[in-house]
């Protein structure tokens with residue numbers, strides 16, 4: 001019998017999420033064959049990133065979904081702007097006027113932003129309808145699609161409204177995704193992967209450290225020859241499997257969505273995203289957030305300095321910038337965003353810190369504004 005390529009994620013012992021790799025779901029003939037037995041005759045709503053729609057010629061593919069699944073397809077340009085109340089209202093209205101039922105399915109095909117919007121909508125309709133996630137960026141495949149969290153942004157903040165809910169299925173297609181994703185977005189996905197490596201997974205960290213694939217030396221992933229291309233796809237599948245497995249283990253072990261590792265580097269990171277009007281991408285912002293959290297951990301938790309050196313090396317190896325262009329950074333907006341952080345209490349920001357390699361503490365530590373601002377200064381050039 002053919003081995004099933006899936007990893008399970010279990011939520012509160014009652015819900016299951018199955019993660020499949022490389023089922024060639026983007027092949028026109030496969031899409032309905034795979035999805036029809038899942039969605040059956042229930043109403044289906046598809047959120048697809050318009051950028052992909054054009055690049056990957058998904059038009060035909062969506063037509064097939066409309067025809068054979070009776071799906072209603074919403075083609076939306078992906079990006080942070082979609083994680084908003086106005087998009088939420090627009091699409092929830094359309095879904096209700098089309099006749100949604102408690103057995104309906106929402107399918108998201110896109111990066112983390114489309115997945116966050118569609119996931120959030122699916123989690124609040126009748127307190128949760130079926131959700132299927134088909135991530136198309138490295139970041140979404142490694143993290144957003146399998147995190148069990150969804151969120152929208154309010155003005156001047158990040159992820160203030162959200163819910164915890166698991167997708168029923170996740171389909172990860174490495175081949176198709178990376179033929180189209182711009183290189184900067186590709187490397188951006190490595191930030192969360194490195195976080196999981198240093199945060200809790202020795203296997204993943206060892207792979208990231210020892211990986212000698214040739215594509216790592218190319219800042220722009222283009223014109224790979226056949227050998228490089230095969231090596232690239234093989235490696236990405238391996239990295240993703242290791243990253244997701246580490247997350248599945250963590251998730252199932254504690255059966256708790258409030259894992260501190262998720263938040264590591266995100267306090268500063270989210271505020272940087274906002275202070276740069278998202279010119280600094282999510283992964284790039286949390287890279288600097290993690291470096292600062294590591295520096296604070298050395299001071300407050302006596303963390304071994306070697307971990308900061310190792311992390312810096314990894315960020316460089318995976319082509320993540322470790323400085324921020326001062327031209328795109330606004331300090332006033334940064335501080336405002338810090339004050340809207342989820343861990344801001346009694347006029348103080350609280351941070352998630354590291355105790356030692358593979359051990360991120362769940363104790364919140366308050367850090368003075370001047371202290372983190374001074375550290376941040378070094379990273380703005």
Ligand SMILES: NC(=O)c1ccc[n+]([C@@H]2O[C@H](COP(=O)([O-])OP(=O)(O)OC[C@H]3O[C@@H](n4cnc5c(N)ncnc54)[C@H](O)[C@@H]3O)[C@@H](O)[C@H]2O)c1
Nearest residue numbers: 051078079111112113136137139140144147149177180181
């Ligand atoms: N829910 C979670 O747990 C979680 C975890 C991590 C990040 N996030 C969120 O995810 C978002 C970032 O995700 P992202 O980096 O995927 O961003 P994104 O959705 O904005 O996608 C990045 C860009 O690439 C385009 N794109 C997507 N797939 C493509 C492809 N295959 N080929 C070419 N272009 C493609 C998009 O249109 C967009 O312009 C942030 O909002 C972040 O907060 C959520």
